[in-house]
Amino acid sequence: MIGRCFLALVLGFVLSTISLTLLPDLGRIAGPWVCAGSLEPGPRVHGLHYRCLTTEGRVLTVAPDQVAFRAIPLMAAVLTIPIYAFLYRRETEVRQAQRAVEADLEKAVPARAEVLRIVQHGNLKRQILLRAAELNLVLWVQPPNGRPYEAQVDWIVEEDGLGWMRIGAVVPVRVNPLRPQNVYPAQPWAHYAWWSRG
Numbered sequence: 001m002i003g004r005c006f007l008a009l010v011l012g013f014v015l016s017t018i019s020l021t022l023l024p025d026l027g028r029i030a031g032p033w034v035c036a037g038s039l040e041p042g043p044r045v046h047g048l049h050y051r052c053l054t055t056e057g058r059v060l061t062v063a064p065d066q067v068a069f070r071a072i073p074l075m076a077a078v079l080t081i082p083i084y085a086f087l088y089r090r091e092t093e094v095r096q097a098q099r100a101v102e103a104d105l106e107k108a109v110p111a112r113a114e115v116l117r118i119v120q121h122g123n124l125k126r127q128i129l130l131r132a133a134e135l136n137l138v139l140w141v142q143p144p145n146g147r148p149y150e151a152q153v154d155w156i157v158e159e160d161g162l163g164w165m166r167i168g169a170v171v172p173v174r175v176n177p178l179r180p181q182n183v184y185p186a187q188p189w190a191h192y193a194w195w196s197r198g
Helices: 002-022 024-034 064-106 124-130
Strands: 037-041 050-054 059-062 109-121 132-142 149-158 170-176 179-185 190-192
Touching: 002 024, 002 064, 024 037, 024 050, 024 064, 059 064, 064 170, 064 179, 132 170, 132 179, 149 179, 179 190
Parallel strands: none
Antiparallel strands: 037 050, 050 059, 109 132, 109 170, 132 149, 149 190, 170 179
């Protein structure tokens, strides 16, 4: 929970900073603290510029850092709660998906599957970081006690296993007879992409 709060706060500050840079009008919320009148953004020639139109009709220049030091924390405070709620909901969804996969695997039985089609997709940064590829596979699954069927799945395949993934290859898998479309790899170099679970 503390980690989630900290991350929400950091993201709130980051989003507030970006928002103020892109939409200088948001700096007006700092007006009561930096201007005895109306705070307005000035022309953007080189960075942010603000001016204060006082009640006496004078125009005073307000340093952008004065506006930023007050506007960004205010916006971050407003954004932190919805960001926290989003992170909490996402973590809950992840835990539920992982628990569903674990429950599926408890009832899964060994089977074999032939690779009919391979489509590589997914996040390139994730692939570089994990040194693996996210593959969308069409498999012809042959369960031990049932009729063969076609299934489409997403697997994360490590570099060591990419050579095995070719059309026509037969790979060991595990399937839950109650949910036959969820086909799990039965080798250490491949992992089921639980976030794509339907």
